[in-house]
Amino acid sequence: MIHFKRVNVPFETSNQFSQLFLDYVSESEKIAALYSFPPTASGYNQAANSLQYNEVIRPVLIDVIKEQYAATGISASEKLLNQLAAVGALTVCTGHQLCLFTGPLYFIYKICTTIKVAEEQSRLLGKNIIPVYWMATEDHDFEEISAVNIFGKTLKWAIGLTPNEKVPKGAVGDISTDSLDALLAELKILLGDVEESQQLYELIAKAYRPGRTLTQATREFVNELFFDKIIIIDGNDKKLKSFFRTQLKQxxxxxxxxQFISDSILQIEKLGYVSQVNPRRINLFYMQNNFRERIVEKEGIYNVLNSAIFFTKEQLLLEIENSPEKFSPNVVLRPLYQQIILPNIAYIGGPGEIAYWLQYKTMFDHFKV
Structure with a gap:
């Protein structure tokens, strides 16, 4: 019999984390001004009591969730949906890219942690707190999500490797799973004949079968793994983005x-840390089919990079009013969008994510989220 011994490795001795992250988890007074609520029981309580959520959004959010699940051919947990539908219900959220077959184990850890925190805080605060996975369906970096490492072997999604195939340039969530057959066959061999491995393979093969989008496949697979424990949301939705029009126009x-993030960067650098994310003048992308490109302004004209598309300010504001779904927030604005749509009291992220969320306090304060 093999015996295992658990060894706890302190964050600070692992040499894996930034000083900013270490000071955050140790609740150093040095960075207390960078966040509103500490990562403690009292912090969750303060966040819950301070939340200013627009309850007009809630019924629309519930309808959108149901529609998104139905479009995938599956159902969300009725228990969680009913809890989320109640006025005053809260969420704890995590987000992640649509990595192939969920990608690194870190993805699963984030969801497990989100579920655990939501359950703990529900009990401690006496409130319904629903765990949510916010899918990063609008990311356009296919290379980042196109491979998975299993048993030391890298499986690579082969799109764009032949002259007739183009690497996807739009939202990765829209990519078809039709070209995954060969990779699924390779995965089946790699997992082996152990019963549990074959059960896992069957879940993956069903979710990523031909005729799906990567959004649908990821939703179905995560739903199979955590069905009655988490709600899955795709922010790439016109109804949801209609509630973000004001911020898009601003x-x-x-x-x-x-300006908000630039001021935060100066504050962070004065404290001796390195900033995690640098903002652009306009932190938006313009999206169409297989197309997601930055918007840049020059002399009053708003150009969409790598395209012939341009707008005057008035035209761009009208486009936002009529078609908010065509506008995609980048890493700076996506957290703001998420916090507006969800009655959210906490985000579960890794060290890098925590570092860039610490740059957002001024922006969050301005928009009262």
Whole structure:
């Protein structure tokens, strides 16, 4: 019989984390001004009591969740949906890219942690707190999500490797799973004949079968793994983005996020840390089929990079009003969008994510989220 011994490795001795992250988890007074609520029981309580959520959004959010699950051919947990539908219910959220077959184990750890925190805080606060996985369906970096490492072997999704195939340039969530057959066959061999491995393979093969989008496949697989424990949301939705119109328009007119984050960077650097994310003047992408490109302003004209598309300010504001779904927030604005749509009291992220969320306090304060 093999015996295992658990050894706890302190964050600070692992040499794997930034000083900013270490000071955050140790609740150092040095960075207390960078966040509103500490990662403690009292912090969760303060966040819950301070939340200013627009309850007009809630019924629309529930309808959208049901529609998204139905489009995948599956159902969400009725228990969690009913809890989330109640006025005053809260969420704890995590987000992640649509990595192939969920990618690194870190993805699963984040969801497990989100579920655990939501359950713990529900009990401690006496409130319904629902765990949510926010799918990063709008990311356009296919290379980042196109491979998975299993048993030391890298499986690579082969799109764009032949002259007739183009690497996807739009939202990765829209990519078809039709070209995954060969990779699924390789995965089946790699997993072997152990019963549990074959059960896992069957779940993956069913979720990633031909005729699906990567969004649908990821939703179905995560739902199979955590069915009655988490709600899965795709923010790439016109109804949800209609509640983000005001912030989208302000980004075009005043470019506030650039100033908010730039001020935070100066504050962080004065404290001796390295900033995690650098904002752009306009932190938005314009999206169409297989197309997601940055918007840049020059002399009053708003150009969509790598395209012939351009707008005057008035035209761009009208486009936001009529078609908010065509606008995609980048890493700076996506957390703001998420916090507006969800009655959220905490985000579960890794060290890098925590570092860039610490740059957002001024922006969050301005928008009262």
């Amino acid at each position: 980004e075009v007119e005043w470019q506030q996020s650039f």
